[in-house]
Amino acid sequence: MREISLRTRALGGLALAVTSALVLASCASGSTDGGSSDSAYKAADCAADSTSDNTFKVGTLLPITGNLAFLGPPEIAGVGLAVADINAAGGVNGTDACLYSTDSGDSSDMSVSTASAEDLIKQKVSVVLGAASSSVSLNVVDSFTEAGIVEISADTSAALSGYSPFYFRTAPPDTVQGSALGQLITGDGNSKIAFLVFNDSYGTGLRDSTEASIVEAGGSVVYGAKGAGQEFPPAQTTFSSEVTAALATQPDALVVIAFDETKAIIPELVAQGWDMANTYFTDGNTGSFEKDFEAGTLEGAQGTIPGAAPSDELKALLGKYWSDVQGEELTDFSYAAEFYDATVLAALAATKGGATTPAAIQENLAAVSGANGGEKCTTYADCVALIKDGKDIQYQGPSSVGPFNAKNDPSSAFIGIYKYNDVNVPVWASAVEGKS
Structure with missing residues (x-):
């Protein structure tokens, strides 16, 4: 590993x-x-x-x-x-x-x-x-x-x-983002975590890495865990039953790993009384929702995106x-x-x-x-000049990101942490550097 x-x-x-x-x-x-x-x-x-x-x-x-x-x-x-x-x-x-x-x-x-x-x-x-x-x-x-x-x-x-x-x-691979996200969630004082995740290689892979980080920090996954069979299919449009089941476990925090499906998940969470400030997103859905929802809907929610x-x-x-x-x-x-x-x-x-x-x-x-x-x-221009002089470059x-490693992944990369403001726009807060 x-x-x-x-x-x-x-x-x-x-x-x-x-x-x-x-x-x-x-x-x-x-x-x-x-x-x-x-x-x-x-x-x-x-x-x-x-x-x-x-x-x-x-x-x-x-x-x-x-x-x-x-x-x-x-x-x-x-x-x-x-x-x-x-x-x-x-x-x-x-x-x-x-x-x-x-x-x-x-x-x-x-x-x-x-x-x-x-x-x-x-x-x-x-x-x-x-x-x-x-x-x-x-x-x-x-x-x-x-x-x-x-x-x-x-x-x-x-x-x-x-x-x-x-x-x-x-x-970077999801092992880096998942570790950073798990540490962010547990570092915020959350111990019982629910996942709403779609059944896609990106979704389940990132869920698995995040769950491992949460468990390592002493937390637990109470809904949507690996092997529980509670993922939803990509492109699903209604989420009443999934949100009801997830909130029934009384989680401290909820992680949404999806793409455009997120626009249907958020209104259902709000309708069922979930505090959106206790919600975490990932790079597949940490984007602006300024034009999608009433101002303040996502205020305080957080998300991660690889990159400085x-x-x-x-x-x-x-x-x-x-x-x-x-x-x-x-x-x-x-x-x-x-x-x-x-x-x-x-x-x-x-x-x-x-x-x-x-x-x-x-x-x-x-x-x-x-x-x-x-x-x-x-x-590019400076690097080309060095190459033409016969020099090795970085x-x-x-x-x-750092140089490619033996698996053709970046040897190091930053994971940006974003927090939603009062108009539902994610604002960069800090970054975590991961090495693999």
Whole structure:
């Protein structure tokens, strides 16, 4: 069993060592003006004849539809911003990077991700970034492995640790988040815990890790425990019986591990008189509910999201990218940093390997993350300069994850702890660093 070490660390003033030159909307894709405030980002769409043999061709498998669609904008923005920065710094091995996007859907309809994976393989991409769901990645990872294409995700299921030499991730496994969440819950003085969890590899895996941490701290799980058979199916829409059964055990705290189902669970908890301040969420549902519920509904509730708190600078750059390219406001930043770093790491691996092929990326990805040590660098341009000087590097991006370990997981990562304010928006409070 993985040994996990945790320590609390304030990250409120974390500086982002990322520079971003802007792609001119008035010029061809890939040209820049050196970061003028008057410039605008532009989509870097792939040419019809592009392949991994002649282009750093980034494929995305991220949620455009389904119950994880709220995570799509920040994750897609993270990839797009990275591609813009890569091209502003001269591209990869002398050519501009391009972006080919597909929809991952969610675990309620695997046909979406299956079709997208087939498309990405047919497109001969250099790397696949995604998915946002562990179940979706488990559905497609074998296909990518068979095709010899690297997949880099922000999934968290422990089942994916060391799953394939072609599977990497920039978010920690649920063993790290579960340990942090369990310590948070028991540290708040709760001893009897109920879980409302959906029957999904992400849900049950995170529940198991959190339960283990709770029990280790002397607490107990009174509803929804591992082996109790009290999970609900994904995409369920009514929760009267589950909430009634959970509250009948008189828990001190309640943990909701679900995706969009959460929007139906919350009103039922409120209707049955539960104090929402004693509720805990996870990365799959710790998002803004400002437009969904009456102000104050979730005040005091808490949630965890892997990753350091995104800096104001990163948020501004992501927001500008999304506004320029999509014409919309970006309001959620979950996993944007993780996908930014995944994109940069893949480009650096291609640079080190001297080719934009999946094989070159797979062979060099761990090395540019710092698995073998090396000189630390924080931007794509600076890291490329060191590689060209023949030096080993350790890229350190805004997600603050450590080098890949032997299982292609981050060797260290932060778990952010968020608390809901009086308008149902989660506000970053602190972070716990986990090592695996």
